[in-house]
Amino acid sequence: MESDFARFKAFYSTTSLWSGKLLGLQQFGLSNFKFDHLVHQKSLDLPWIPEGTLLGKRAEYFFKYCVEQSNNYQLLLSNLQVFKGKITKGELDFIIKEKQTNSTIHVELVYKFYIYNPSINSTEKSTILQELNKYQGPNGKDHLVRKLKHLKNHQLPLLHTNEAVELLKNHDIAVEKIKQQVCFLAHVFIPHHLWNHKFKYIHKSCIAGYYYKNAAFAKAETENTYFLPEKYAWKMTPQELPLSYSYHEVALLVNKSLERGFAPLLWMLLEDKSFERFFVVN
Template identity: 60%
Template sequence: MNNNFARFKAFYKTASLWSGSLLGLQQFPLKEFDFSYLNEEEALELPAIPQGTVLGKRAEYFFKFCIEKCQNYDLVLSNAQIFNKKVTIGELDYIVQETTTGQLVHIELVYKFYIYNPDFQSSEKDDRLIELSKYRGPNGRDNLIRKINHLKNHQLPLLYHTETEALLNSHSISIENIKQQVCFLAHVFIPHKFWNFKFKYINKACIVGYYFNISAFAKAETQNTYYLPEKFAWKMSPYPTALEHTFQEVLESATQSLERGFAPLVWMQLETGKFERFFIVK
């Protein structure tokens, strides 16, 4: 498999955070796309993504690329900004059309890294919300419930705003013919002792690693080889990068990174050659 195809595959194999419907949000899984005609050995020209593009925006480039490369959906609109006078009030991520049925689908894309904190205390009353509130961003500035609420209360309703009507009319799109879904992709990291825990509501295929707080990591020294992947590579299966690190180097780097407010992702290569990946958090 060539490297470009490996990067592409790393994206479209990303698991949806849940299957079917959750809290009224219907999932659009990447496995909906038909790439059966592609040859993994042939050259594949990936979208040109500007240097420094954040992970969420990189995912948007790859999702659009998926639509353009698949056999069963056509792209109608992407990243369509909606204006009230001259002020942007939001953006429709994608409207696609299924080629055989003609069904139009408005899709909002989400691409997240979460840690599962079993000790997080939520003020929610609903058991589902209490459990789902335990999924937090590694840096502590993001959480699953907030994102779900934003999708339900802002992003999806934007389709039905008066300001959106002119855009849809210009593409001969009738509101009555559109269904709405979310493509909510996630990589979840859990406490090591929860590896065999039966998680409610989420797709266990999203669980790709674990996490340490910095004090626990400081006590977990090994002679393994460590790598600190750049953010663009976080979605990839771990591989040896050009720069290797010792445990002490990672501990020092992680301490400095956390002081700046950023939890680092670490790839650790075992003596067997296998990799483990984990976040180091405060």
């Protein structure tokens, strides 16, 4: 697999799903961090991440590392659990301070993989929500609109609950002075025929590949070499892995994965040594 710096770069080069505000949610882009000095280091002391750590949790390790390594931000608190009695009300992902302005920011981190399904009909009333509703997780369980509403209605308001106010007061942090932003990072996979489509509301640079319906992939035989990266490596630049498969071999594995309810990501090595990456979904 790639070097530590490449793993780090794969995270911090991930594009925010949108710029500025979307549905009132202010984006905090990774480009805010200044750590050009890291490029000159031969190695990085990356955080140790336990094996089997979920993709979203891995992103938290990397985001925390970004804050700690940056020249322009200071980490005040991370993964702060808010309790009401013995009941957990939720968690505040990150409280950070911008050194130049001395302003404090509460950042909620989201790291997602979505497919864009143009055939989804939404019951949402607004045009923007109807469009955003077409983004869902590869397994059909994750929905962009649902996540945005959860951020607006639950995760961000948690900061202003009495319990959170008291908790932060104990850390000498005044809630009324805190700005709230979301670092919403995403890789979007689209139908092949929409490659030149102009997508509303999202960064085009978030589009990382395409997806096949399983019935279509069953007819898409090639002589190319295929790789099946583990989920933790989905964000990595496609590369040759120790295990490679022919089309027929990978098609069997794809079917088994879909039967278990998991849409696999494939890296396909082309003749010119370039890669294409795509999901196969039900």
